[in-house]
Amino acid sequence: MSENYDSQAYWRATLSLLTKVLIIWALVSYGAGILFADSLNGIMLAGYPLGFWFAQNGAIYVFIILIFWYGKKMNEIDRKFGVEEE
Amino acid sequence: MELQTTIYIVVGLTFALYIGIAIWARAGSTSEFYVAGSGVNPVVNGMATAADWMSAASFISMAGLIAYMGYGGSLFLMGWTGGYVLLACLLAPYLRKFGKFTVPQFIGDRYYSKAASTIAVVCLLVASITYIIGQMTGVGIAFSRFLGVTNDTGIYIGMAIVFSYAVFGGMKGITYTQVAQYIVLIMAYIIPAIFISLSLTGNPLPQLGLGSNMTESGKPLLVTLNEVIQELGFNEYTTQLPGSKLNMFVYTLSLMIGTAGLPHVIIRFFTVKTVADARSSAGWSLVFIALLYTTAPAVAAMARMNLHTTINPTIVSEPAKVFTADGSILNSERPDWMKRWEVTGLLKWQDKNGDGRIQYYNDASKNEAFNKKAKDAGWKGNELSVNRDIIVMANPEIAMLPNWVIALVAAGGLAAALSTAAGLLMAISSAVSHDLVKNVFKPDISEKGELMTGKIAMGASVVLAGYLGLNPPGFAAGTVALAFGIAASTLFPAIMMGIFSKKMNSAGAMAGMVSGLAVTLFYVFAHKGIFFIKGTGYLELIGGANSFFGITPEAFGAIGAGVNFIVAFAVDKVTKEPPAYIQQMVENVRIPRGSKAVTGDHYH
Numbered sequence: 001m002s003e004n005y006d007s008q009a010y011w012r013a014t015l016s017l018l019t020k021v022l023i024i025w026a027l028v029s030y031g032a033g034i035l036f037a038d039s040l041n042g043i044m045l046a047g048y049p050l051g052f053w054f055a056q057n058g059a060i061y062v063f064i065i066l067i068f069w070y071g072k073k074m075n076e077i078d079r080k081f082g083v084e085e086e
Numbered sequence: 087m088e089l090q091t092t093i094y095i096v097v098g099l100t101f102a103l104y105i106g107i108a109i110w111a112r113a114g115s116t117s118e119f120y121v122a123g124s125g126v127n128p129v130v131n132g133m134a135t136a137a138d139w140m141s142a143a144s145f146i147s148m149a150g151l152i153a154y155m156g157y158g159g160s161l162f163l164m165g166w167t168g169g170y171v172l173l174a175c176l177l178a179p180y181l182r183k184f185g186k187f188t189v190p191q192f193i194g195d196r197y198y199s200k201a202a203s204t205i206a207v208v209c210l211l212v213a214s215i216t217y218i219i220g221q222m223t224g225v226g227i228a229f230s231r232f233l234g235v236t237n238d239t240g241i242y243i244g245m246a247i248v249f250s251y252a253v254f255g256g257m258k259g260i261t262y263t264q265v266a267q268y269i270v271l272i273m274a275y276i277i278p279a280i281f282i283s284l285s286l287t288g289n290p291l292p293q294l295g296l297g298s299n300m301t302e303s304g305k306p307l308l309v310t311l312n313e314v315i316q317e318l319g320f321n322e323y324t325t326q327l328p329g330s331k332l333n334m335f336v337y338t339l340s341l342m343i344g345t346a347g348l349p350h351v352i353i354r355f356f357t358v359k360t361v362a363d364a365r366s367s368a369g370w371s372l373v374f375i376a377l378l379y380t381t382a383p384a385v386a387a388m389a390r391m392n393l394h395t396t397i398n399p400t401i402v403s404e405p406a407k408v409f410t411a412d413g414s415i416l417n418s419e420r421p422d423w424m425k426r427w428e429v430t431g432l433l434k435w436q437d438k439n440g441d442g443r444i445q446y447y448n449d450a451s452k453n454e455a456f457n458k459k460a461k462d463a464g465w466k467g468n469e470l471s472v473n474r475d476i477i478v479m480a481n482p483e484i485a486m487l488p489n490w491v492i493a494l495v496a497a498g499g500l501a502a503a504l505s506t507a508a509g510l511l512m513a514i515s516s517a518v519s520h521d522l523v524k525n526v527f528k529p530d531i532s533e534k535g536e537l538m539t540g541k542i543a544m545g546a547s548v549v550l551a552g553y554l555g556l557n558p559p560g561f562a563a564g565t566v567a568l569a570f571g572i573a574a575s576t577l578f579p580a581i582m583m584g585i586f587s588k589k590m591n592s593a594g595a596m597a598g599m600v601s602g603l604a605v606t607l608f609y610v611f612a613h614k615g616i617f618f619i620k621g622t623g624y625l626e627l628i629g630g631a632n633s634f635f636g637i638t639p640e641a642f643g644a645i646g647a648g649v650n651f652i653v654a655f656a657v658d659k660v661t662k663e664p665p666a667y668i669q670q671m672v673e674n675v676r677i678p679r680g681s682k683a684v685t686g687d688h689y690h
Contacts, residue, residue, distance in 0.1 A: 007673055014676070018175055025171045029164045034335050037157070041324065047297030047306035052324045055160030056152075056383040057293060060167045060376050067174040067372055071365035074179075078362075083677035085360050 010081040017077065021070050028054060028062040089489045093232050096493035097500060100270050101247060104263045104504075108251030111259045116537050116686060119256030120187040120516050121356040124684045126261055128363040132370025134261045135354045137268035137501070138509035139166075139345075139371070140378060141217075142224025143566060145271055145502035149481075150474030152386035156321070158328035159386065165341025167372060167379055172346040174368030177578075178355040180585045182364040184675050187356065187686045189349045189513075189577065190521040196584040197592035198668055200526060205599050207521045209576040210349045214510045214517075215554070217348075217569040221507040222555025228503060231430055231479065232496035238556055244504060245552040252508050253544045260508045261357060267501035272377055274498020278482040278491050279381050282388050285485065292384035300391075302402045310402060311391050317405045318394065319451030319460065323387065330636050337641035344570030344643050347578030350506075350513035361678035389477045392484050396421065397446045397470065409463040414443045423483035432473035439466040446470040507551060515543035520686055536686070567640035568610060575602035575646025583654060588672045590654065593661040598654030606646035613639040 032040060037051030045053055078084035113119040126134070144166065152159030184192050190210060194203025222241055229240025251259040276292075283295030287307055300307040312322050328334055345351065354371075355364045398414050400407045407413050417435060427433040435444055441464070449468040451457055479499065482491045519540040524531050531539065576599045583590040583598070613631060616622040625631055632638050637645065674680070 005677075007676075011676060021171065021175055025168065029168050029338065030335060033160060033164055034331060034338065038325070044306075045297070046294070047299065048308065049324050052157055052160075052308070053297070055157060056163055057296075057380050059164050060372075060380055063167055063171050064369060064372050064376055066171055067369035068366070070171075070175050071362070071369060074175075074365060075362055078678050081677075083679040085362060085678045085681050 005081045005083050010077070010083060013077045013081070014074070017070065017073050021066055024062065024066055029059045033059050089492060090234065092489045093493040093496050096490065097233065097497045100266075100497045100501065103266050104247060105250055107263045107266060108255050108259050111251070111255045111262045113254070113256035113258045113537070116187075116533055116540065117684065118258045119537055119540050120520065120686065121353070121684045122256075122258040122261045124357055125359055126357040128358050128367035129370050130265060131261070131354060131358050131363075131367045132372075133268045133374050134264035134357075135351065135367070135371035136374035136378075137264040137271065137505040138260075138354055139351055139375060139506070140271065140502055141506035142221055142228075142499065142503040144378065145275065146224060146228070146475050146478050146499050149382045149385040149389065150477035152383060153390040153477050154474055155328060156323040156326040158326055158334060159383075161328065161334050161338045161341065163379055163382065165338045166345055167375060168338070169342040169345025170368055170372040170375070172342060172578075173351065173355075174365055174372075176582055177346060177352060177585070178368050179361045179364045179678070180675050181352060181581070182355050182358065182684075183361050183678060183681050185356075185682050185684045187353075187684060188516050188520050189352055189581070190517055191525070191686075192584065193577075193580055193595070194521070194525065196668065196671070197580075197590075197595045198665065199592040199596070202580075202592055202596050202599075203521055203525060205596060206577065206580065207517050209572055209599065209603065210517050211514060213348065213569040213572040213577075214350060214514045215550070216572075217350075217566055218507055218510045218514075218551045219554045220566050221503045221510065222551050224503040225500065225507070226555055227475075228479075228496065228499040232493075232499075241552055241555045244500075244507070244555075245548055248504055248508050248511065249545065249548045252511050252548065253541050256540065256544070257353075257357060257512055260512055261354075263508065264505045267505040268374060270494075270501040271498040271505075272374070274494045274496075274501070275378050275385075275478075276381055278485065278487055278495060279385050279388075281487050281491070282392070282481065282485045283384060286388055286391065292381045292388075296384040296387055300402070307391070308387065311387055313405065314391065314394050314401050317401065317408060318398075318446070319448035319453060319456040321448075323390075329632070329638060332635060333632075333637050333641055336637050336644050340574050340641050340643035340645075340647075341570060343578050343647050344574035347573035347576075347581070348569070349517070349573070349577065350509040352581075353513055353516070354509070356684050361681050385478065385481060389481050389484065392481075393472070394446070396484065397444050409459050411441075412443075413463075414445055416443055418442065420444065421484075423480055426483070427476055427480055432476050434471045436469050436471075438469050439464055444470050511544060511547045511551065514547045515540055518543040518547075524686070571606045571610060571640075571643035571646060572603060574643030575606040575650055579647050579650040579654065583651070585672065585675060587658075588669045589658065589663050591658055591661055591664045594654040594656075594658030597657040598650040601653040602646045602650030605649045606642055609634065609642045609645075610639045 033055035040051035041049035043050040117123050148162055190203045190206035193206040225244035226237040226240045230237045251263050279292040280290050283292040284290050287295040287298040288301055289295040289298045300310045303310045358364050358367050398408050445465045523539050524536055580595050580599050612624050612628045
């Protein structure tokens with residue numbers, strides 16, 4: 001394989017993206033869906049108590065967006081460092 | 087047309103479809119057998135992964151669990167989907183880049199040790215075999231209820247179907263049948279949900295219907311449901327908890343980590359062409375899974391509502407009338423679906439107060455005011471026991487939907503169980519033929535010989551799964567939780583550290599896997615008995631049930647994973663760092679460039 005890319009910078013960029021993804025992942029499920037669910041339940045969103053909605057529907061929608069966003073960003077990082085698939 | 091005839095026709099057509107695909111997709115090489123030739127489109131793979139993942143538990147049991155656990159049931163919804171985020175960004179792309187047939191092979195190569203790979207094979211086999219028992223019993227139940235054959239005959243038919251495409255088609259046959267099975271199961275799940283959502287709320291989309299106003303009460307459905315079940319002494323639907331918040335938190339985490347670590351899910355990502363495809367395929371998997379998982383909460387709440395309004399027809403319009411003499415229906419006037427399910431024993435009525443009517447309420451309520459009302463009404467205890475698995479299977483009957491919808495649900499339940507069983511069989515047989523026979527016992531085996539070994543291992547696995555389905559060990563119910571616990575506490579940490587820590591060495595990884603497994607088994611066995619043998623539990627030794635901060639044994643996988651990480655890093659610190667070529671290999675796995683077709687070659 002080619003050695004002419006900055007492997008440390010590449011890995012830093014990857015980990016920084018990963019950190020963002022995992023923070024959002026934890027916020028919507030463990031945060032909004034569990035820890036803060038009781039206080040969010042005071043707010044009604046289209047007939048749903050908000051905390052309950054996050055736990056049963058909302059978190060799943062965010063997970064999907066997260067994975068596609070992660071895939072798109074990773075492809076950009078790969079190209080930036082010239083390590084994408086030929 | 088008769089219901090039974092319709093069911094035979096619909097189920098027969100789906101089976102003909104699966105066998106047709108099996109004939110078309112035979113495997114001619116080990117690459118086709120293990121990873122479907124690594125040329126599967128990411129969207130198609132996503133669909134196959136969704137069918138692989140959504141088992142009899144997701145299709146038949148989950149909505150029923152949520153119906154009775156209410157908000158607490160969210161732990162299944164978040165736990166079994168959130169794992170895909172971990173899979174997509176921590177494991178799948180890197181394992182695809184690594185480019186080998188099996189999970190134990192990654193662990194063996196990365197930790198330059200046959201012992202490490204053998205530990206991984208053992209963990210994989212225990213997790214997958216315990217998981218498959220539940221699938222086979224699910225197949226038996228679905229067949230016996232819907233086709234009117236005995237449980238045993240049902241399992242034999244199921245074995246024959248899976249055998250026909252798994253043995254000859256390997257991963258290639260399994261992948262394309264799973265796509266067909268996904269389409270069958272998702273239609274079977276969503277169509278009744280649309281009908282029910284329409285009739286209760288006027289909104290055809292179940293995801294929105296659950297938030298809509300209920301036609302009968304003019305108030306949001308969830309608000310009405312809360313009122314209805316509290317009137318009957320149950321806890322409020324939208325807030326009730328499984329134990330403590332901490333337990334729910336840890337349980338959800340265990341399911342997420344376990345999902346990401348289950349080998350039969352991971353190997354699905356070896357079938358796509360590129361690393362970028364592996365990333366997007368994980369997203370597509372979750373899209374297809376979410377179609378069912380975001381419908382399930384609506385199915386759960388609406389089925390619960392329908393069940394209560396069937397027993398107490400006036401509970402929504404005049405709640406207080408429930409406590410009067412004619413508040414609940416006469417048993418002699420109960421609907422036909424109740425009679426049909428009574429035959430299976432999953433629904434039971436016992437007239438405790440001898441009034442000929444069905445009282446269905448929470449007789450263990452802690453609400454004194456409610457208990458007094460129940461006592462004054464002459465109720466002598468709850469009279470109806472409803473097995474939770476009925477909720478999905480009987481849902482179309484409860485809502486009085488046409489026969490073809492009921493037949494479709496039967497076909498969907500079978501598709502869910504068969505597709506997951508096939509995926510598990512694939513993980514088991516590739517671990518046996520590739521990681522044990524080829525790697526350990528007979529490294530010089532030819533490609534043709536290995537393909538034959540793979541097919542024999544697959545055939546043997548089908549027979550073993552069938553045997554376990556016919557003679558389910560007494561512990562069958564607890565085993566799926568164990569599979570998640572093992573995947574979470576052994577495989578997930580080992581793979582993750584293999585990618586994210588260049589310096590993790592073989593001693594650290596092995597010590598981590600063994601201690602993660604030991605701690606998890608120790609806690610589970612304390613509650614459920616040593617190897618699930620009744621009476622051998624040792625709760626007094628650990629200070630009573632759920633003694634570790636109130637965490638239930640099902641939720642313990644995340645704790646096991648934590649132990650794995652800590653032990654691995656501690657041992658790693660005091661032992662020699664991995665050789666330079668391994669560190670270079672990790673460096674190489676981290677970037678997509680240079681990804682190749684998946685092969686079975688070993689480094690040593």
